[in-house]
Amino acid sequence: MMIFRCIEEDCGCIVEGEEVPYCPQCLGEMKEILKEDMNGLDWCQLGIFLSQKEEEERAFSCFQKSAKEGEPWGICNLGWCYEIGAGTEVDEKQAVWLYEQSAGLGYFPAYCNLGWCYEHGIGVKEDMERAVFCYQISAEDQFARGQRLLANCYAYGNGVEQNEEMAFLLMRDSSDNGDLDALYYLGTFYWNGIGVEVDYEKAVEIFHEVVEQAEDKDALFYLGYAYGNGTGALKNDERSFAYYKRSALAGELTSKNNLADDYYLGRGTKKDMEQALFWYRSSAEDGNDDACCTLGRLYQEGIGVKKDEVLSANYYEKACKSNTENQGLECYLRMAYCYYKGIGVKQNEKKAEEVLMDGFSKTKSCEKLTKDILVRRNNNVAEGTIGILVEQLITYCRNDEITKKLKDLKKYFS
Numbered sequence: 001m002m003i004f005r006c007i008e009e010d011c012g013c014i015v016e017g018e019e020v021p022y023c024p025q026c027l028g029e030m031k032e033i034l035k036e037d038m039n040g041l042d043w044c045q046l047g048i049f050l051s052q053k054e055e056e057e058r059a060f061s062c063f064q065k066s067a068k069e070g071e072p073w074g075i076c077n078l079g080w081c082y083e084i085g086a087g088t089e090v091d092e093k094q095a096v097w098l099y100e101q102s103a104g105l106g107y108f109p110a111y112c113n114l115g116w117c118y119e120h121g122i123g124v125k126e127d128m129e130r131a132v133f134c135y136q137i138s139a140e141d142q143f144a145r146g147q148r149l150l151a152n153c154y155a156y157g158n159g160v161e162q163n164e165e166m167a168f169l170l171m172r173d174s175s176d177n178g179d180l181d182a183l184y185y186l187g188t189f190y191w192n193g194i195g196v197e198v199d200y201e202k203a204v205e206i207f208h209e210v211v212e213q214a215e216d217k218d219a220l221f222y223l224g225y226a227y228g229n230g231t232g233a234l235k236n237d238e239r240s241f242a243y244y245k246r247s248a249l250a251g252e253l254t255s256k257n258n259l260a261d262d263y264y265l266g267r268g269t270k271k272d273m274e275q276a277l278f279w280y281r282s283s284a285e286d287g288n289d290d291a292c293c294t295l296g297r298l299y300q301e302g303i304g305v306k307k308d309e310v311l312s313a314n315y316y317e318k319a320c321k322s323n324t325e326n327q328g329l330e331c332y333l334r335m336a337y338c339y340y341k342g343i344g345v346k347q348n349e350k351k352a353e354e355v356l357m358d359g360f361s362k363t364k365s366c367e368k369l370t371k372d373i374l375v376r377r378n379n380n381v382a383e384g385t386i387g388i389l390v391e392q393l394i395t396y397c398r399n400d401e402i403t404k405k406l407k408d409l410k411k412y413f414s
């Protein structure tokens with residue numbers, strides 16, 4: 001195997017092979033180079049070529065040679081190998097030390113890696129302010145990943161005072177500099193109005209751009225949602241189904257649940273109970289409370305499966321404990337009902353009230369809960385059954401505070 005280097009000075013790409021007629025990066029002319037003539041930069045380039053071919057151990061040894069020559073880029077890449085254990089054992093302290101050396105030699109992307117270590121406590125004590133400081137240095141050098149990480153710090157006030165406008169500008173710069181993750185986040189900023197007016201159409205346009213370049217499960221989810229609900233796009237159940245399917249196959253848990261709903265209801269596709277159950281179970285395994293809740297109901301009522309009240313109660317319990325970011329109230333209502341009636345669990349009124357209390361306290365206001373449950377109801381296979389459930393719970397409940405909350409909730413279902 002021979003080694004070739006691109007003759008263009010500002011490229012310097014290195015490729016290993018039998019015959020390499022032109023540079024894969026700039027299409028420039030390639031010339032053979034001997035190992036003894038390779039400098040630190042050349043070894044680093046060869047390391048990158050090898051790591052792209054997933055020859056991690058050989059890449060690691062190239063970065064070692066490059067680092068020995070004092071090449072800051074090679075030192076940084078060697079640190080990366082130690083951080084993630086590519087071609088060597090993981091050694092986080094060594095990674096941090098190498099990033100520091102590389103940064104000290106003026107290689108700005110190393111600051112970004114160093115910041116990541118401070119943000120996540122990798123090889124150093126977690127220190128968000130230090131992380132932000134490091135991201136700032138790499139962002140000032142127009143390093144796209146540093147700009148994106150710094151943007152997220154500003155967006156959520158993480159280690160720095162929250163500043164959504166700043167977050168938006170940095171994210172846009174990062175995406176302009178070619179960071180695909182930043183493009184996705186930019187879409188979510190338009191969708192959620194972070195540092196910019198809410199603009200669903202623009203968000204959808206961006207998510208389309210993202211999924212043209214990569215099978216991004218989150219961008220695919222947004223597209224599924226957009227077409228399913230007619231948000232930022234013309235409502236189209238078939239397209240929604242297709243995007244949810246791609247997102248689910250890429251492992252997104254809410255998409256798995258929504259895809260299951262589509263199969264269950266025959267929305268955007270043919271009804272298929274077997275597929276519905278497969279995706280509900282897959283989503284439930286990932287901890288999605290909606291999927292757990294639906295499975296609980298199917299087992300409770302024996303829809304598409306053999307009736308099993310104990311299993312049903314187990315699913316409701318799992319949903320209540322899921323603690324996901326947007327956890328819904330429905331599972332608490334159903335679990336409480338099981339306790340009042342002794343379905344799959346021993347009848348226990350006190351427990352029922354505890355469960356309801358727990359559900360109401362997980363979000364701050366009842367208004368948010370009702371909005372949340374309404375959004376879910378529109379998208380949910382349980383449409384029409386939650387209102388009846390709430391009414392029944394009101395008749396069972398003997399705690400005034402909870403009864404009041406249930407009555408507030410009922411208004412939304414009449």
Ligand SMILES: [Zn+2]
Nearest residue numbers: 006011023026
């Ligand atoms: Zn080249």
